[in-house]
Amino acid sequence: MSKSNSRVLILVEIAVIAAFAMALEYVPHKTGISSIEMSYGVIPITVLALRRGPGAGMAAGLTWGVLDIMLIGFGEGSVLNPIQGFLEYPIAFAVAGLGGLLYGRFQAALKAGKNREALGLAWGAGLIGVLAKYFCHFLAGWVFWGSYAPKGTPAWLYSLVINGGSAVATGILTVIVVSVLMTTVKKPLFEPKDGGQLLSQH
Template identity: 75%
Template sequence: MSKTMSRLIVLMEIAVIAAFAMALEYVPHKTGISSVEMSYGLIPITVLALRRGLGAGMAAGLTWGVLDVFLIGFSEGSVLNPLQGFLEYPIAFAVAGLGGLLYPQFQKALHENKPKTILATAWLAVLIGTAAKYFCHFLAGWVFWGSYAPKGMPAWLYSLAINGGSAIATGLVTLIVVTVLLRTVRKALFQPKTATQFQPQH
């Protein structure tokens, strides 16, 4: 019963985080530079990845990507073909949860109360998730969006400029917010709840 309850809790957290990440897509996120955008959803995805691990982080990212393609992608004409759509939505959003690779190290540092290790591990998780997501967008931009590059500009360079700018902007915002969360509500957000914590006390 305890294992079933624990799995249910994790699934609920995945659903809530994916929905929250999707809701953040409706917050203005333009930087003022053409086509450079910030993806605020990386913040809750990173938190979940550090809280629950790789599987939960990627599952929430995948769910977020599916929601995004149906709620925004198709309507904005951001899906050129099935392969590009699959790469830029389900895959790119799922790998945003790769920061969960550092879940064991992060949780160990959390339980041992090592602030410097906690912060360093969280920052590295942010960088991994951001780099992985925007690498997918870079590939898609190079292969599928190259015709939109200014005349004389190589497609790969155009994609690198656009997606590199978005990656830097997103990474910086995520680093700042995650750092603030770690310094203010570390235990509440990053220390996972277990099934026994939800059982009534006798």
């Protein structure tokens, strides 16, 4: 496959994954605990980041964030001001693809047949994406949503509890689903035939 065709294929994958992540936002994702919810879209973003590298993962995350703020964020009143909106949507959703930083080691482990190492790296990638995303939400919760904290509760602690709980729930789910995918559809899902990544220099 030529470089141009490979790049087009990657862009298509980015668009499909972003749309899929956005569609998952409409699936019930509350944990039963007030304000704590799971972000299912981190899972397909992690898969793409491991398949195509951090550039593709973050591009899909950014697209997802833009879709989310337009289709849900504005309508639900979740955007208080431009800075908070930018931090909690385009930025937070884009950094969910940072798990792609492990792309090189992950692909090398797959090619070498080191399945346990590859699985560990996949877990690491998922958790990096989750932590990066929810760190942005934690900052926004501390700075912009602090007035919603119960009386006597510091804004930073309120944000840490809410966003930390969501991060833990999302992280556990991501690790479980990625583990299942690694043991069932590993090759077609994580190993593209063209072997390309969005920001490849080769």
